[in-house]
Amino acid sequence: MKLATLDFFIFIVYAIGLLCIALWISRNDKKEGTNTEDYFLASKALPWWAIGASLIASNISAEQIIGMSGSGFALGMGIASYELMAALTLVLVGKYLLPVFLKNNIYTMPQYLEQRFDTRVKTVMATFWLAVYIFVNLTSVLWLGGLAFESVAGVDAMFGMIFLAIFSIAYSLYGGLKAVAYTDILQVVLLVFGGLLLSYLALDAVSDGQGFIAGFGVLTEKLPGHFDMILSEENSQYINLPGISVLVGGLWVTNLAYWGFNQYIIQRALAASNIKEAQKGIVFAAYLKLLMPIIVVVPGIAAVILYPEIEKNDLAYPALMDLMPVGIKGLIFAALVAAIVSSLASMTNSISTIFTMDIYSKAVKNKSQRHYVHIGRITSLVALSIGLLTAEPLLGKFDQAFQYIQEFTGLFTPGIVVIFITGMFWKRTTANAALAAGVGSAVFSVLIKVMAPEYPFMDRMGIVLLLCFGVTILMSLMSKSEQNNTCVNLSEVNFETSKGFNIASLGVVIILCIIYTVWW
Structure with missing residues (x-):
């Protein structure tokens, strides 16, 4: 499939327009880029609508659109649980986690860990995140983006990846976040x-021009198994979405x-300028997440009927x-x-933030703010270069890149959750216990994977989450040393939320209840 001349023209107009807007935003403030708060945290002045939109734009990328559509092609609507339960998670994050982070006035997650525990925990986790962002997140977005270029525009995948990398750098490197x-x-x-629009056209094609409602009816009639939100053990895809675990199990991790x-x-x-603005942005993002199954999963299911001969699942969306x-x-x-490109820009900006603020600035002290911003820009370039070189070797052999990402990050996420939850809400947690949870997460995950591969x-x-909780609690109780905690005391954090946030959050819960009741 090739793009026509008009299609290329429209795409070029979009690209130029985006670059012009980014340049105008970057130059609009004369102080932009002169200090780290401007560059890495947008001067702490983002409004709620920018926060919500940016959260979703950063999240929804090639691994969601192409990868999740491929998983929709393979296993159906069940994969949408990642999107739907994320909406509920966002509400909880806005209610219980954001107030703590904003009260501590931090730039990065590792910075919080240093305040709560010590430099060792910060350095270990900062190094881990840098490795994951570069070798898992950046590579997956670049590789699937390259596949899209190859399938849709008829250009080589490597050329597509290079274009995406240059494009994302061009509009984000100067202006930062x-x-x-x-x-x-x-x-x-x-x-x-x-x-x-693509979902509408796909459903209309499935129904032979009878409309998207009729098309949805055809899908549910011909592919009833693809609309099971909670998979049974007999389902061939149960290993990827194990039944009730999407509601009360490991998906929460x-x-x-x-x-x-x-x-x-x-x-x-x-x-955000304040906690209320951040919470409004979070709940706005939650509602956008509820739209994502229609945008990324339904087309994948429609492709089962329209393009059953597809060799790789991840080619469903491009087809x-x-x-x-x-x-x-x-x-x-x-x-x-x-x-x-939005996800690439977000990832590289965060990579540069962690490296510059948590590693470089601690090793090379007493430099100007402009110097650290300059190092951040260099870091972005280096990270993207590494991602380009390693994308195909790491992901070229996988049919469902989205599942690969979940499998790999799943080795470490239980430990991360335990470190933060116990660190934030149990003052007895020690640095050694936090390190044990991080290491134990990988060890326990690998052991279970080897002993029970199915x-x-x-x-x-x-299971690993519970084991890590046990290790953390046991080690903390056995320790006699006092924890050097420089975080704001929880008694100083206000967890109350506005009436609007509460009503909007209730709406999210009601919508989720309806969806899972209808397609249980």
Whole structure:
């Protein structure tokens, strides 16, 4: 499949427009980039709508659009639990975690760990996050983005990855988080519009032109197994989505680690002017997450009927682009690229923030603010270069890249959740116990994986979480040393939320109850 001249023209107009907006945002404030707060936290002045849009734009990328559509093709609507339960997780993050982080006035997650525990915990976790962001997140987004270029635009995947890397750097390197966050508003509008349009056209094609409602009816009739939200043990995909665990088990581990303690996600909320603005942005993002199954999973299911001959699951979404008329195809392709470059820009900005603020600034002290910003920019370039070189070797052999990401990060996420939850809400937790939880997470995960390879990774995460909690509590109780905790005391943190936040949160719960009741 190739893009027509008009499609390329529309895509080029989008790219130039985005770069112009980013440049205007970056230059609009004369002080932009002169200090680390400006560059890494957008001067701590992001409004709620920019926070919510940027959260989703940073999250929804190639691994969601292409990868999750591929998983929708393979196993159906059940994969949407990652999106749906994320909405509920966001509400809890806004209610219980954000107030703690904002009260401590931090730049990064490792910085909080240093305040709460010690430099060892911060350094270990900062190094871990840098490795994951570069070798898992960046590589997956680049590789799947390259596949999209190859399938849709007819260009080599490596050329596509290089273009995406250069594009993301071009509009984010100078302005930092502020440029990323405000251009994300445009990205999200394009992403949602393009995604909904593709879903409509896919469902209309399934019903032979009878409309999207009829098309949805055809899917539920012909592919009833693809609409099981809670998979039974007899389902061939049970190992990926083990039944009730998506509601009360290991999926919570993934969601809490990602939405609560993931630097390139939570950094947007840390850049809010105040807690109320951050919470409004969080709940706005929760409602956008509820739309994602329609945008990324339903097209994958439709591809089962429209393109049953697809060799790789992750080619489902690119194949659906064939449904687009000339001109609109360029717009949808622009939406896909918008999601990819937004995530790349967010990841590289967070990589540079962690490296600069948690590692470099501690080793090379007493430098100017401008110097640290300069180091942050260099770090972004180096990280993307590494991602380009390692993307294909790491992900080229996987049919479902989204599942690969969950499997790999699942080795460590239980420990991360335990370190933060016990550190935030149990003052007795020690640094040694936190380190033991981090190391134990990987050890326990590998042992269970080796001893029971057929055991679902989501259930494995739940068991490892409990083991890590046990290790942390036991070691903390056995320790006689006093913990050097410089964090704000919880008694000084206000966990009360506004009436609007509470009503909006209740709406999220009601919608989730309806969805899981209808498609249990």
